[in-house]
Amino acid sequence: MSDRRGRSTSLTARGEPFQWLLGGALGLALAMIVGLLMLVLWQGSNAFWPRPLELIELRDGTRLLGIEVRREPMPGGEGMRRLLRVGNFDLYGEDFRWIAEEAIASTRFPADAWMVERMEWGPFIGFLIGLERDGTLAETDGDALAEAHREARRRLREIRRIERSEIGAINHELERLRLALRRSELRHGVDSLAHRAEEARIASESARLEERFAEWLRKAKALRESDSRERVVLADVVGRRISLPLSQVVRFVRPNDLSLAGKLEVYLDRWWEFLSADPREANSEGGVFPAIFGTAVMTILLAVLVAPFGVVTALYLREYARQGRMVSLVRISVNNLAGVPSIVYGVFGLGFFAYLVGGTIDAWFFPERLPSPTFGSGGLLWASLTLALLTVPVVIVATEEALAAVPRSMREGSLACGASKWQTIRNIVLPRAMPGILTGLILAMARGAGEVAPLMLVGVVKLAPELPIDGNFPYLHLDRSFMHLGFHIFDLGFQSRNSEAAKPMVFVTALLLLAFVFAINLVAILVRARMKRRFAGSRF
Amino acid sequence: MNALASNASVSTAYHPRQGGHGQVLRIENFSLWYGSQQALYEVSLDIERGLVTALIGPSGCGKSTLLRSLNRMNDLVDGVRTSGRILFDGRDIHAPGTDVIELRKRMGMVFQKPNPFPMSIFDNVCYALRVDGVRKRAVLEEVVEKSLRAAALWDEVKDRLEDNALALSGGQQQRLCIARAIANEPEVLLMDEPCSALDPIATAKIEELIDRLAGRFTIVIVTHNMQQAARVSHNTAFMYLGRLIEYGDTETVFTVPRVEQTQEYITGRFG
Ligand SMILES: Nc1ncnc2c1ncn2[C@@H]1O[C@H](COP(=O)(O)OP(=O)(O)OP(=O)(O)O)[C@@H](O)[C@H]1O
């Protein structure tokens, strides 16, 4: 008794050091997560803010106009250097220039410097000379330019509409006829009478279509020609002139002359373009709408596919299968499935779904399109199925837990009322387990939405010519390849010609993807909370 | 079989009151094992149609097990084995080809702890009818009112039938469960300590209810409350360690029991 009091408590018996250790670890983990989020948030939300154009005169008389991207110490030497985005890729063959600071004679921010965002060649940075209509050059001011620009953009939209909807639809029809012809050839044989008749019918129909096609084409061409007669003339900092059709300009910005409100307007306008427009310039400019759309459609399809699989499997495992070694084995396998690297799923999806299943489908149902594959290569359906496979463990585990959490007394109450097992499951167990099941499902969606590696193999492409849903029958095109935000990030950051120019887009897209996944998770939390409240009642 | 025979050395003191309508349930030499542990030993018991039969005995003696055997609720428990027979209307409920669902429809059950479903009061009461395929709103409404009135709950909930049943108090929940159990007009009502979670007023209401239901239904009730057993039942079965010790008309069991163990339990000297 007496010597026990004298002994000091050993380190392991005292909790504090471990508490500090654990707290420290937690702090570190949090710091890393917050750091990552802050970086993406800061860079992403900054990317579209209009930045001043700097006119730099070097000691040797060279003049440069551009946006300062960053400043860093000279490699190996003293002093600093700056990276200047000078734009005008068509004139200079490069977008960026390094400038040693000691070579700079003077800098200023001319109010009349323009940043002209174009459909091609990236931004033009320089000065506005005037508008050229039918070969005559006239000076212009900001308002007149804006007015003319709006009009030109409207014209371009109309041309686009014609090219896409009208000509696209005729193209679609022609393709359909070509396939019908091929089908009849496969069915009846090349020299059979039936095929001849079909051939004649199709020929007359396609002739009619071709005529309409040519007509629209003429119309579009005429419009384009008249459109290109209105040109804007620009000059770079040393006075080299270029001219381009006014409609090819996305946006005129005079950043040095903008008020805060004006800057905000440009900022929001750029965001809107980003969210709603198609990408340009190898994805490094323009919008990401097809990628947003593709990601959303794929995620929804994934949920539609994974929900029945996962829930039915879990129901069987938990409610019907005899609990024994076999079921335990299946359970362990399912849990391990969640740990398989996702690229492995991609390889499986490509080999099994696309090549084997898809190839068979093509051979049976679409022989007329061969050798070009329909379902025999990656596409929306295979990508969603692959991701469904990848995320099904999440759903199974969540559903099983939710089912196990349904109190036994509920089931007994239902059975004692004379309900069958299935009625009990449907009326009592499933509704009760629904919050858990839905949470699992939404978490699976979040996981699937952020996945990239397997998608690269089974249907995601850098640039998809068409959206997976459009106005042509059957509206939802499961066989089409599509764009995806995650892959878009990868493509921008590591595959683009000009990674420096694409960098802001990488961050913005990452921000968007994070927001997407975050929103899905938020929905999961809300659903859970809502449904929990429904089941929580007072007891006694 | 030999081991079984040696366990069956109890002989039950047997003097039940006859209801005049014959037996609705006959339990013959019924034994039950949870895995390797035996919970019931050769229980034989006839339950008279239209009467209230009380099952009493110390905790763990197998009352719930016996009650749950009557509508085959123990099927849900893994590793349960039985021997002997239980006849319901003369037919063996364990015979192959027995429709368990039909059996349970004919026997309502009220559990020890109230277990309303997480749905509206209305849906709770007509659950048995709904799973039976009744869809007509008028029929359902009538049954709900009748059952809730019978369970002495109507006045308290008639204005909030669409509220979630989980929002009711414990006693109300238990009466709701009774209403649910009698909604489909079962022949037998099995009640496992229906009043253990209730206050005296709610208990009185339920006892009154049992009084009123007796005659229309056959009721088997498990209770730890001696006064309650004495008040509501016609016959009482006393069980001890999985065996049926005495089964007789309630008055005799409570005043001049034939077996000393019964006497000791009733007077509170053990259990
Ligand atoms: N699901 C089960 N699995 C294994 N043993 C069980 C199970 N249910 C009951 N038992 C055992 O069977 C015996 C009888 O239990 P039972 O629940 O029938 O007692 P009871 O008389 O209802 O007791 P109480 O008055 O406390 O409710 C007990 O020894 C108990 O441990």
Ligand SMILES: [Mg+2]
């Ligand atoms: Mg019990």
